[in-house]
Amino acid sequence: MSKNSAHRGTIRLRSAGLGRERWDVRPLHRRPLLAEAVEQELGGREGIRRVSANPVTGRILVHFDAGRYSAGQLKPHIEQALQQALLNALDVPQKDGEAAVPEWDPSFTARTAARLLDKDLVAVVGQGDALGGKLNKPVALSSLDALLKILSPVTLGILVATPLSNGFPLLAKIGLTTKTSQFVFLGASFLALKTAESYVDYRTSIAWDQYSQEAEKELRAKVFDKIQAMDSAYLEDQTPQKLMSIVDGDIDKIKEFLNFTPRTVLRKWLTIGVGTGVLAVVSPVSLLLTLLPAPYLYYLDREHHKNAGRDFGAVSIAKGKVNHRLSANINGAATVKSFVAEHREAAGLDAETDRLRESQAVAGKTNAKFLSKHVYAFTIGICAPLVYASHGMMSGRFSLAEVMVQMTLAPIMLEASTGMNQVQHQYQSAQQAARNIAELMAVEPRIVSGGKLLDRATVTGAIRFEKVDFSYGDTEIFRELDFAVAANQTIGLVGPTGSGKSTLIKLLQRFYDVNSGHILLDGHDLRDLNLADLRGSVGVVSQDTFLFNTSIYDNVLYGRPEASREEVMAACEAAEMMDFVNEQPEGFDTVIGDRGQKLSGGQRQRISIARTVLKDPAVLILDEATSSVDNETEAAIQRSMARLAEQRTTIIIAHRLSSVRNADCIYFLKDGAFHEQGTHAELLAAAGAYAQLWHLQVADGTVAVPETAQ
Numbered sequence: 001m002s003k004n005s006a007h008r009g010t011i012r013l014r015s016a017g018l019g020r021e022r023w024d025v026r027p028l029h030r031r032p033l034l035a036e037a038v039e040q041e042l043g044g045r046e047g048i049r050r051v052s053a054n055p056v057t058g059r060i061l062v063h064f065d066a067g068r069y070s071a072g073q074l075k076p077h078i079e080q081a082l083q084q085a086l087l088n089a090l091d092v093p094q095k096d097g098e099a100a101v102p103e104w105d106p107s108f109t110a111r112t113a114a115r116l117l118d119k120d121l122v123a124v125v126g127q128g129d130a131l132g133g134k135l136n137k138p139v140a141l142s143s144l145d146a147l148l149k150i151l152s153p154v155t156l157g158i159l160v161a162t163p164l165s166n167g168f169p170l171l172a173k174i175g176l177t178t179k180t181s182q183f184v185f186l187g188a189s190f191l192a193l194k195t196a197e198s199y200v201d202y203r204t205s206i207a208w209d210q211y212s213q214e215a216e217k218e219l220r221a222k223v224f225d226k227i228q229a230m231d232s233a234y235l236e237d238q239t240p241q242k243l244m245s246i247v248d249g250d251i252d253k254i255k256e257f258l259n260f261t262p263r264t265v266l267r268k269w270l271t272i273g274v275g276t277g278v279l280a281v282v283s284p285v286s287l288l289l290t291l292l293p294a295p296y297l298y299y300l301d302r303e304h305h306k307n308a309g310r311d312f313g314a315v316s317i318a319k320g321k322v323n324h325r326l327s328a329n330i331n332g333a334a335t336v337k338s339f340v341a342e343h344r345e346a347a348g349l350d351a352e353t354d355r356l357r358e359s360q361a362v363a364g365k366t367n368a369k370f371l372s373k374h375v376y377a378f379t380i381g382i383c384a385p386l387v388y389a390s391h392g393m394m395s396g397r398f399s400l401a402e403v404m405v406q407m408t409l410a411p412i413m414l415e416a417s418t419g420m421n422q423v424q425h426q427y428q429s430a431q432q433a434a435r436n437i438a439e440l441m442a443v444e445p446r447i448v449s450g451g452k453l454l455d456r457a458t459v460t461g462a463i464r465f466e467k468v469d470f471s472y473g474d475t476e477i478f479r480e481l482d483f484a485v486a487a488n489q490t491i492g493l494v495g496p497t498g499s500g501k502s503t504l505i506k507l508l509q510r511f512y513d514v515n516s517g518h519i520l521l522d523g524h525d526l527r528d529l530n531l532a533d534l535r536g537s538v539g540v541v542s543q544d545t546f547l548f549n550t551s552i553y554d555n556v557l558y559g560r561p562e563a564s565r566e567e568v569m570a571a572c573e574a575a576e577m578m579d580f581v582n583e584q585p586e587g588f589d590t591v592i593g594d595r596g597q598k599l600s601g602g603q604r605q606r607i608s609i610a611r612t613v614l615k616d617p618a619v620l621i622l623d624e625a626t627s628s629v630d631n632e633t634e635a636a637i638q639r640s641m642a643r644l645a646e647q648r649t650t651i652i653i654a655h656r657l658s659s660v661r662n663a664d665c666i667y668f669l670k671d672g673a674f675h676e677q678g679t680h681a682e683l684l685a686a687a688g689a690y691a692q693l694w695h696l697q698v699a700d701g702t703v704a705v706p707e708t709a710q
């Protein structure tokens, strides 16, 4: 058979219309990365307008200029795109200017695709030689374990046959001439083998556990480091659930795979290998009969996997819906109660649990059906070699010992030859998990620390924006923005929602880099500065305070972990939080709940201020820090913030203008540019947008001010 005919159908035209064709491209099946790469490769070719590759179906839909290609002419382009995508993925070096593989070679693609599958898993799990080397011990123990598991039942079989046998010449050769001595020897050997098996079994489990746990630990640390190093643009694009599913679910899948799959495969192959060797000597016919039912059992297994996948998928969806409703009800308990919706919610839950029960019943039936079929086929399957062996004994072809060997080996080998679907499933699931991890690890953070160190104690906090252009993707936010804040000055940033105030602060902390222009801190371009020094010099108190589910004390200490207890206390005094801390049941040791939900907005805000006081940054940013509290609490918080603002550069962002009234300069930002700037008095006198907003807020009571201040 020629190489090409062996791979006929790898790429096949499925349907065609004017300017569009759908192709079956088998190597894309279940390979999302490859599908994506082929989309790019093919999409870049002349006359191709749009390509969508579907890794679930292994099909590719191509829209093209009808005048450029006629029906079926796309095949060589798909072939080349596929091959090129594989070469790129494998980093195969290309000769200068030459196409890497000029001719389509399906067997190359099949081989390369197989390597590509391994590549992700190996790259993710391998992590250099360290873990690879640590495989020796579990592999050796597993092999020994598998060997013992097959030797002990065979020994038992021979032991049982001893009283009715004529004695074993092999044992006679080592001096065991009587049946009794052979019986005792075989009994002792069986006991020794079983004892060894039990011990080795235990050591094997531990060795694989250790191996997989170490892999999990290293992997989790690497993924966590990677996420920590990612820039804001990337993180804002991801949902927390997606990252959590990688850090948690995908790493778990790889751990489970490493813990169980290699040892299962080893055991199966060794059992089949050794069993085949022994049976081939005792009786090749018996070997054949033993393995005869294996393909049918494999088929049963495969069908079951398909059906179970479908049915248990439905169970998992139904379960997800029940859980979702339960968690929405628990989290939104107050809303449910206030709308007196308990009965409605209970009825909804009832319907969901009914659907769950129905789907579980279907899945249970599928399982039971499979089990009974499997047991039936298995039992009938092992009958054939056993009947053959018994008949052989009657006709004098086999001794009882030989029959016993066949009887013990047949079920063990048959069992070993089934269940490969499960192994395959575990492999595929680990592969997908490895792909997700590999994708994450391949993302390069765009914000990289500069080399210039800053002495945080001597930073003055002078800030300058020079002709700063910035956009989120295509959305332009700032164009040639210029402004400066002198050291120790306090400025206010106000303006309508969406005008770019928070973006300016993100740029100042280098969560994003400017498109062009410069932002300088103490005369240094932020991109040149060591990132930790830069961020250590800037402190932010925002409306969106994130607190950890630990004690009040630990949350404040987060600002500067090396601070002394006295320093923490002083920071808390400055934030005027001692009164409320003393009212808590356990004072500073009170644990404040997830995100600090056991505290009020104002109390959370004060912890956030104390944390920033402790950090003692040269530049202080107050981003809507008092927007969620009442006027009285605002006044108290502002006192603390005023203390915090002394001797440092402060930027106050606020919608409530009373928060910025005392600033040295107030900037009114609109559509990414400063429309007005000046002191409160100057801006009121100018009677522009700021003054208008101020009068509005005074009129509706948003700000409470003495008459003289108006």
Ligand SMILES: Nc1ncnc2c1ncn2[C@@H]1O[C@H](COP(=O)(O)OP(=O)(O)OP(=O)(O)O)[C@@H](O)[C@H]1O
Residues within 6 Å of the ligand: 236, 472, 475, 477, 495, 496, 497, 498, 499, 500, 501, 502, 503, 504
């Ligand atoms: N991560 C992001 N990706 C894309 N666009 C963004 C992102 N963050 C903000 N924007 C957009 O940039 C513009 C400025 O947003 P920004 O948060 O800086 O405004 P703001 O003045 O702080 O608004 P507010 O007063 O409501 O907090 C808005 O149009 C917003 O939709």
